[in-house]
Amino acid sequence: MTNIDLGRPLQGDVVDLILDDHRRFEALLRDLRDSSQDRDAVRRAFAALHVAHAEAEEKHVYPQLKRKNAVDDDEADHGVEEHAEGNEALLAVLELKGTDTQAFEDAVEELARLVNHHLTEEELTILNPAREEVGPVVRAELGEQFATERNAQIDADCGTLTNVRRIVASARKEGLLDEHDEDEE
Ligand SMILES: [Fe+2]
Numbered sequence: 406m407t408n409i410d411l412g413r414p415l416q417g418d419v420v421d422l423i424l425d426d427h428r429r430f431e432a433l434l435r436d437l438r439d440s441s442q443d444r445d446a447v448r449r450a451f452a453a454l455h456v457a458h459a460e461a462e463e464k465h466v467y468p469q470l471k472r473k474n475a476v477d478d479d480e481a482d483h484g485v486e487e488h489a490e491g492n493e494a495l496l497a498v499l500e501l502k503g504t505d506t507q508a509f510e511d512a513v514e515e516l517a518r519l520v521n522h523h524l525t526e527e528e529l530t531i532l533n534p535a536r537e538e539v540g541p542v543v544r545a546e547l548g549e550q551f552a553t554e555r556n557a558q559i560d561a562d563c564g565t566l567t568n569v570r571r572i573v574a575s576a577r578k579e580g581l582l583d584e585h586d587e588d589e590e
């Protein structure tokens with residue numbers, strides 16, 4: 406568990422709730438780069454939020470946006486692949502013993518690269534259509550489902566090394582981490 410505040414939204418427009426988490430990711434990545442921070446605590450907080458957020462998107466948000474024809478299968482599948490890549494890079498950060506090494510900084514750089522890419526793409530290809538093509542009532546219903554799942558995941562301590570290893574292993578088994586062309590990103 407982490408002492409760093411990850412917020413605990415209970416309801417709201419799903420687009421706003423997702424964007425709030427994206428800002429939290431950006432703040433945590435900044436702290437991971439900052440050698441004056443308790444980077445071990447920060448990586449554990451990042452892990453919990455990344456796993457919880459991605460799981461809640463995949464379980465509720467992507468399927469509902471597909472049903473409403475706001476996003477297509479390819480966009481949703483691509484988001485799931487990027488979550489898997491983010492979790493794999495996160496695992497590399499968690500596996501390292503020390504947080505004051507070059508290896509740690511290299512792993513943080515790769516994590517930041519993948520997560521920043523995903524946040525940008527998700528905001529452009531998934532959140533914009535959600536705003537434009539899904540009404541406020543559905544966005545609010547989805548917000549509550551997203552928040553409930555996200556909070557339950559955090560309460561279950563979803564960001565532990567053991568759990569992130571399990572998630573990455575299962576993503577690999579499903580073929581979500583197969584090599585693909587850079588320009589497909
Ligand atoms: Fe997201």
Ligand SMILES: [Fe+2]
Pocket residue numbers: 459462484488523527
């Ligand atoms: Fe996402």
